[in-house]
Amino acid sequence: MIAALRVVIIFAAFLMLTLVLLPVQLIALGIGHSIMQRLPRWWHRIMCRVIGLRLRVDGSLSQQRPLLLVANHVSWKDILVLGSVADVVFIAKSEVRNWPVLGWLARLQRTVFVQRDVRRTTGMQISDVSARLVAGEVVVLFAEGTTSDGNRVMPFNSSLFGAASAALPFAPQDKVHIQPVSIAYTGIHGMPMGRYHRPVAGWPGDVALGPHLLRVIRNGALDVHVIFSDAVEFDATTNRKTMARLVEARVREGLNAALRGKFNG
Template identity: 50%
Template structure:
């Protein structure tokens, strides 16, 4: 009964907030009355609160621009976690565009939707990402190309690091800064999540969204750590694959540190 009430209350909070904030975000996008991420950060925080996410941050988003933020990926909730804290825009897989609520939220923050399997469109997508970075948007790339179970960082795919190369080749900038970020779900109700239970937070592969949403809403009180690493400069002559491997190593190091010594719940 308590879990059912929690789900109902959380959904009511999100629905009410969305009815208020969505028109304000549309107004912001059309008029520029506020920065586009101002309303979105409130919206993300609302959803994070409804889910019971308790966010712990180490480090900070780089102020250097153009900026490509490279992160591991565990769940659709990663977007709420990052979006609630910092002014960023996202690079997401194409099918997310049609998801209820998440798709609408993504469109309202000008997410770049990519089709990883269609090589014909990869150049256009990289060009759009490059253009957005050149205009000052900090773009978030979930570089594994899929979601993991939270225990391991999957190999990073180097393809979309090509957006950094393209921004330089097109003359939009002389260099792009690339910053590693690790997202780690560490505790449930204050108790450390072990290897066996950490996948509770994970949304993997073709798993349906609604069952996973209900689990998170029913449980609540999930701690997540976000670790920001030091950015590196990617310039003409930099190797895309080597950069992808370096970012993968740094994200894995930060993730393992968070898993080994999770911060106390609050």
């Protein structure tokens, strides 16, 4: 009964918040007002509290620009988490555009949709991402290319690091800054989250979205640890694959430390 009531309350809060902010965002998008970049952060921050995502953040967003954030990807909740701590835009696979509700919200948040398996569109997609970077927007790349179970970091795909290369000719000092970010789901209802409970947080690609969404809402009270590592410079001499491996190692280091409770900040 309590779980069902919680679901009703959260969906009601989602509808109210979205309906209040939606007209403002639509107008901002129409006239190109800068509030279109800040409004999603307010929405994400409130929804994190409503759902019960309790954030701990170590490190801080780099002030250097252009800036590409590269993070591990555990669940759709990662969008709420990162969107609540910084004004960012996300890179998502093209299928997300057509998802019920989530796809619509992604479009309102000015997400860059990419078709990773269609080579003929790669150049155009990279140009879109690099244009956002050059414009000073902070772009988030989930470099694993899919979600995981939250216990590990899967190999990073270096292809979209090409957006950093494309931005170099237009970037100040011919450099793009890449900042590794680790997202770890560490607790549930105030207790440490072991491997048994982590499926509540993780959303592997073969799990249906609807049941997982309801499970998260019913449980609530998830502790999330976000670690911003130091940004690294990407310039014309940088090898994309080498950079991908370096950033992957730093993200994995942060995740493992957080999951083991050994992160000292």
